[in-house]
Amino acid sequence: MTMRMKRTTVSSQDEDLPISSVAERLLASTAIKIELPPSQHRLAIERKAAVEKHLQRDGSPLRNLIRLFYQQGSMAIGATIKARYRDEGFDIDLIVELMVAASISPAEALDLLYAAVRGEPGSLYYDCTERQTRCVTIHYADGMHLDLTPALLIDENDPRFSVIFHSKPEERRSNDMRIPTNSYAFADEYNSRCPVDQLFAEEYGRRVRAADPELFRIMADADSLPVPEHSTTVGGKSAVTVAHQLIKRNRNIRYHSRSGRMPPSAMLACLALEVAQAGRSIGETLWTIAINPATK
Numbered sequence: 001m002t003m004r005m006k007r008t009t010v011s012s013q014d015e016d017l018p019i020s021s022v023a024e025r026l027l028a029s030t031a032i033k034i035e036l037p038p039s040q041h042r043l044a045i046e047r048k049a050a051v052e053k054h055l056q057r058d059g060s061p062l063r064n065l066i067r068l069f070y071q072q073g074s075m076a077i078g079a080t081i082k083a084r085y086r087d088e089g090f091d092i093d094l095i096v097e098l099m100v101a102a103s104i105s106p107a108e109a110l111d112l113l114y115a116a117v118r119g120e121p122g123s124l125y126y127d128c129t130e131r132q133t134r135c136v137t138i139h140y141a142d143g144m145h146l147d148l149t150p151a152l153l154i155d156e157n158d159p160r161f162s163v164i165f166h167s168k169p170e171e172r173r174s175n176d177m178r179i180p181t182n183s184y185a186f187a188d189e190y191n192s193r194c195p196v197d198q199l200f201a202e203e204y205g206r207r208v209r210a211a212d213p214e215l216f217r218i219m220a221d222a223d224s225l226p227v228p229e230h231s232t233t234v235g236g237k238s239a240v241t242v243a244h245q246l247i248k249r250n251r252n253i254r255y256h257s258r259s260g261r262m263p264p265s266a267m268l269a270c271l272a273l274e275v276a277q278a279g280r281s282i283g284e285t286l287w288t289i290a291i292n293p294a295t296k
Contacts, residue, residue: 021281023283024281024282024283027242027246027282027283027286028204028207028242028282029207030246031242031245031246031282032204032207032208032211033211034081034082034245034246034249035080035081035082035208035245036080036081036082036090037082037208037211038208038209040082040090040144041080043144044075044090044092044144047092047140047144047146048069048071048092048094048146051094051117051125051138051146051148052069054117054119054124054125055096055116055117059120060116060119061112061115061116062096062098062112062113062116064099065098065099065100066096066097066098066099067097067098067099067153068095068097069094069095069096069097070094070095070097070160070184071092071093071094071095071187072093072094072095072149072183072184072187073091073093073183073265073266074091074093074248074265074269075091075092075093076093076183076184076187076191077187077190077191077194077241077269078191078237078241079241079244079245079248079265079269081245081248081249090143090144090145091145091146091147092144092145092146092147093135093147093149094146094147094148094149095149095151095162095164095183095184096113096148096149096150096151097151097152097153097160097162098112098113098150098151098152100112100152102152104152105167105173105176106165106166106167106176106177106178107165107167107169107173107176109150109152109165109167110131110132110134110135110136110150110165110167111131112150113136113148113150114129114131114136117129117136117138117148125138128140128141131169132147133166133167133168134149134164134165134166134167134179135147135148135149135150136148136149136150149164150164150165151163151164151181154180159184160182160183160184160185161180161181161182161185162180162181162182163178163179163180163181164178164179164181165177165178165179166178166179186266186269189273190269190273193273193276194238194240194241194272194273194276195238195240195276195277195278195279196237196238196278200237200238200239201237201238204237204242205237208237238276239280239281239282239284239285240272240273240276240277240280240285241272242282242285243272243282243285243286243289244268244269244272244289246282246286247268247272247286247289248265248268251263251268271289272285272289275288275289
């Protein structure tokens with residue numbers, strides 16, 4: 001049997017682009033397929049805004065008790081990827097910084113946020129809200145879920161250095177914990193140190209927009225709303241973040257059938273940031289992260 005291979009050609013114009021080689025185009029194409037498309041990113045931003053408004057409504061147990069909402073995790077650094085399976089959806093991780101007594105217990109903090117999110121019978125979130133060990137989760141019908149983590153600022157002079165709460169309802173309260181964290185600072189450090197190559201970002205953004213025709217329909221239907229920050233519009237997408245997304249997908253596939261916890265995304269982001277450097281291609285960045293001594 002004879003197999004015919006379609007020859008791939010590169011025009012002289014494409015040769016000047018940072019995604020010109022066959023290998024780089026394949027890596028970029030794979031990354032675009034697993035990345036959260038702009039239309040879904042916009043939906044996530046709209047749902048985030050709706051939840052924030054809901055928590056500050058009249059009659060909310062947290063009315064006037066929230067200092068700040070901010071994103072954490074993959075969405076805060078532009079590295080969110082789609083789930084491998086359609087019904088798994090994807091996460092939106094938010095910190096809800098509370099202005100409550102410092103003596104509040106972990107269980108009380110989580111229960112307070114749960115009551116505020118769930119609301120009264122008939123509320124939009126009443127039947128789709130779940131109280132977790134460290135957060136409160138809203139489950140949407142399309143598979144997306146939003147995790148809200150209550151936090152308490154430790155020091156007014158050290159913004160965003162906070163404690164989050166750990167409390168399993170089925171365990172004794174003596175097992176509850178306060179956990180120091182500063183996910184805001186990590187995202188800020190990643191975004192400030194992760195280099196963005198403008199030529200790469202523009203070409204990658206063009207390919208992402210072409211792969212998401214749904215974006216243009218949404219923009220036409222709601223052109224009064226600003227397009228949210230995404231790799232296609234604000235700041236571009238760096239090769240470091242693209243490589244990080246590819247590594248996350250590889251991790252998800254390799255650990256899908258394994259028992260136990262898989263390496264957390266925050267750790268993978270740290271390893272990528274340790275070797276971040278402008279001017280590298282996706283393949284070069286993947287290789288550099290893979291040979292990083294910290295990953296051995």
